[in-house]
Amino acid sequence: MYHTFTCTNSAALQDFICKYQQQENFMVFCKECHNYNNLWSCPPLQLDVKQFLRDFNYIYVVGVKIIYEPATIKAANTAEKIKEITMSTLREVKTKLADTLLALEQQIPGSVSLASGGCHLCDRCARRDTLPCRHPEKMRHSLESLGFDLTTITTDLLGIELKWSKDSLPEYYTLIHALLTKQSLGNRLDNLKI
Structure with missing residues (x-):
């Protein structure tokens, strides 16, 4: 059905922030998303982004391409099949990637991972019911929720x-x-x- 290709790159965090963070511009897109104010991983965030990032010196970007086999692309011949596949x-690979980075956090003192898109650990996020996150030990914010430009990061x-x-x-697709x-x-x- 598919195979994956993983690539990584790193940068000094302050350089990365200067080049790729545009919080005000990207919050416009977040506000248009159905996850806005509905997931604890998504804006409006319950943390001060500048303060949160101040604790770190480096960022390691991990990209995973989910490459579909030609037969899978051909079989996805309706909107429903495209959505289902x-x-x-995406959920399967995102879970593997998140688990891998959570394991790295355990091996690397003082590290924190960032995820792709909104959190989907729960069928219904507790935020919708004004309750605290059920899995704060696993829930991670995404680069985009912190105001980073994923398109430029991924290309550069x-x-x-x-x-x-x-x-x-x-x-x-790329996570x-x-x-x-x-x-x-x-x-x-x-x-x-x-």
């Missing part, structure tokens, strides 16, 4: 053009996660596979 593969740091579904399943660290990891993540 998209949702199941990973050499990947983002693809979107229109009337057919695209050749691939972008990251790991924030206090210390340099060198090339420790170079051979990361999802």
Whole structure:
């Protein structure tokens, strides 16, 4: 059905912030999303982004391309099939990627991961019922929720053009996660596979 390709790159966090963070511009898009004010991982955030990022010195961007086999693309010949394949593969790979980065957090003191898009750990986020997050140990914010430009990051740091579904399943989708660290990891993540 699909295979994955993982690539990573890193940057000093302050340089990354200067080049890729545009909170005001990207909050406009967040406000148009159905997850806005409905998921604890999404804006309006319950944290001060500048203060949160101040604790870290490096960022490791992890991109995973979900590359569909030609037969899968051909079989996705209705809107329902496109949606079904998209949702199941994105969720499956996102879960593997999130679990991998949560495991890295345990191995790298003082690190925190960032996820792709909104959190989907629960069928219904507790935020909708004005309750605290049920899984704060696993819930992670995304780069976009912190105001980062994913399109430019993906092109500049990973050499990947983002693809979107229109009337057919695209050749691939890309999930972008990251790991924030206090210390340099060198090339420790170079051979990361999802």
